Amino acid sequence: MSDEYIIEKVQEFAEGFLPSMGLELVEVQFRQEGHGWVLRLFIDGPDGIGVDQCASVSREMNVFLDVEDFIPDAFHLEVSSPGLERPLRTIDDYKRFAGKKARVKLRHPIDGQKMFVGLVGESDEHGFELILEDDSTMRIHLDQIRKARLTL
Numbered sequence: 001m002s003d004e005y006i007i008e009k010v011q012e013f014a015e016g017f018l019p020s021m022g023l024e025l026v027e028v029q030f031r032q033e034g035h036g037w038v039l040r041l042f043i044d045g046p047d048g049i050g051v052d053q054c055a056s057v058s059r060e061m062n063v064f065l066d067v068e069d070f071i072p073d074a075f076h077l078e079v080s081s082p083g084l085e086r087p088l089r090t091i092d093d094y095k096r097f098a099g100k101k102a103r104v105k106l107r108h109p110i111d112g113q114k115m116f117v118g119l120v121g122e123s124d125e126h127g128f129e130l131i132l133e134d135d136s137t138m139r140i141h142l143d144q145i146r147k148a149r150l151t152l
Helices: 003-021 051-068 091-096
Strands: 024-033 036-044 075-080 101-110 113-123 127-132 137-141 145-150
Touching (some): 003 051, 036 051, 091 127, 113 137
Antiparallel strands (some): 101 113, 101 145, 113 127, 127 137
């Protein structure tokens, strides 16, 4: 069973029940670390995430994982907030965090540069504007992005 299959199945289940709790799934990771396999869910909500919400999601996931039993290896389940430097993945993320500072790494360089830092500006279904420190603006399409996250 591939790691991608496990991530997809967990993501599909989590995206089905999290909205009813007023939460969103930010990311699912399944990887081997020093102490064994870890299944990690990052969740967020309009007012952030608390310990009680993480515990509730953890209980729901444990029931699902026990019943479905599709992960062959022993693993640890972790549910947490994505933190202050959360990843930006969807247009909704860019709309929600307009005006916030972000670090964007592109797949291919623009004028010899792949990494840009600036404020998230206006967005539409194709991409968003990034307002750079010199007050210039660049338009970035989602398919150009390798990785983007909020930054301090």
